Amino acid sequence: MKKIVCFGSMNLDYFYKVTHFVRPGETLSAENCVTGCGGKGLNQSIALARAGAKIMHAGKIGKDGEVLRLALDNAGVDTSLVITTDTAPTGHAIVQVDPSGENAIIIFGGANYKITEQEIDTVLKAAEGGFLLLQNEINSLDLIIRKAHEAGIVIGLNFAPFDPKIAETLPLGLLSYLVLNQTEGAGVAGVEDPKAILIALNANYPNCRVILTLGASGSAFLDEDGMFVTVPAYPAEVVDTTGAGDTFIGYLFAGLSEGMELKAAITLATKAAAIAIGRAGAADSIPLRRDVH
Numbered sequence: 001m002k003k004i005v006c007f008g009s010m011n012l013d014y015f016y017k018v019t020h021f022v023r024p025g026e027t028l029s030a031e032n033c034v035t036g037c038g039g040k041g042l043n044q045s046i047a048l049a050r051a052g053a054k055i056m057h058a059g060k061i062g063k064d065g066e067v068l069r070l071a072l073d074n075a076g077v078d079t080s081l082v083i084t085t086d087t088a089p090t091g092h093a094i095v096q097v098d099p100s101g102e103n104a105i106i107i108f109g110g111a112n113y114k115i116t117e118q119e120i121d122t123v124l125k126a127a128e129g130g131f132l133l134l135q136n137e138i139n140s141l142d143l144i145i146r147k148a149h150e151a152g153i154v155i156g157l158n159f160a161p162f163d164p165k166i167a168e169t170l171p172l173g174l175l176s177y178l179v180l181n182q183t184e185g186a187g188v189a190g191v192e193d194p195k196a197i198l199i200a201l202n203a204n205y206p207n208c209r210v211i212l213t214l215g216a217s218g219s220a221f222l223d224e225d226g227m228f229v230t231v232p233a234y235p236a237e238v239v240d241t242t243g244a245g246d247t248f249i250g251y252l253f254a255g256l257s258e259g260m261e262l263k264a265a266i267t268l269a270t271k272a273a274a275i276a277i278g279r280a281g282a283a284d285s286i287p288l289r290r291d292v293h
């Protein structure tokens with residue numbers, strides 16, 4: 001089993017149950033407010049651990065974020081690369097969840113955006129010989145990808161949240177795996193249709209396996225022969241979609257680190273994500289491997 005270092009965000013999540021997402025100029029009263037542990041990086045590390053992978057999380061929190069380190073520890077994630085700073089507060093997310101279980105999220109990066117070059121070098125040293133998993137909720141993604149590639153590290157990126165400003169300059173060709181949803185994929189490829197997105201990305205980044213998630217329609221990728229392959233979603237009662245994508249990614253890379261074929265790893269990830277969708281919260285919704293059948 002390959003070791004995995006997930007270098008990513010750690011957020012305090014504030015979930016607000018709302019009748020609808022707040023509109024411009026409107027003040028909306030939430031039906032309830034619940035706090036939880038989140039951040040795409042933390043969620044994906046916890047999903048990897050719950051899937052049985054050997055996982056280290058690297059990231060930065062403020063003095064108010066120790067609960068996040070504890071959540072990773074409790075899930076069995078190695079937190080020796082998590083740094084506490086007194087110069088910034090912990091990142092946080094304001095998550096509106098509507099009656100259909102959909103969400104709308106605002107993030108404040110805080111300490112997630114205070115990572116120094118020296119800290120990056122330390123993380124990449126630990127990732128040597130293994131696998132590095134990234135998302136777009138920390139600073140210096142460009143530098144991290146370039147340095148990791150130079151060090152011969154296998155890199156996977158979940159380009160979420162998608163940022164058109166950095167999409168053009170990010171060295172996506174240096175990645176081994178790229179996971180995107182349809183909107184993100186369209187943003188990078190400039191076309192809308194799932195198959196067209198995959199064909200365009202494959203032409204631009206031939207050394208990178210691209211996995212496109214399609215919500216209720218499942219996910220898709222191009223196989224070794226360039227054939228379009230889809231994996232259907234599992235039916236699920238939607239309670240809260242927050243963290244379902246992170247569950248998918250954690251289980252996907254756990255499967256790959258065990259040597260699974262891509263389609264088998266995606267199938268495992270799809271089952272895990274269906275369970276997460278039926279539960280409230282982000283990190284709290286991620287299932288244990290023994291519950292994923």
Ligand code: RIB
Nearest residue numbers: 011038039040093243282
């Ligand atoms: O993907 C869900 C996550 O996005 C939440 O946990 C929130 O913190 C944001 O990063």
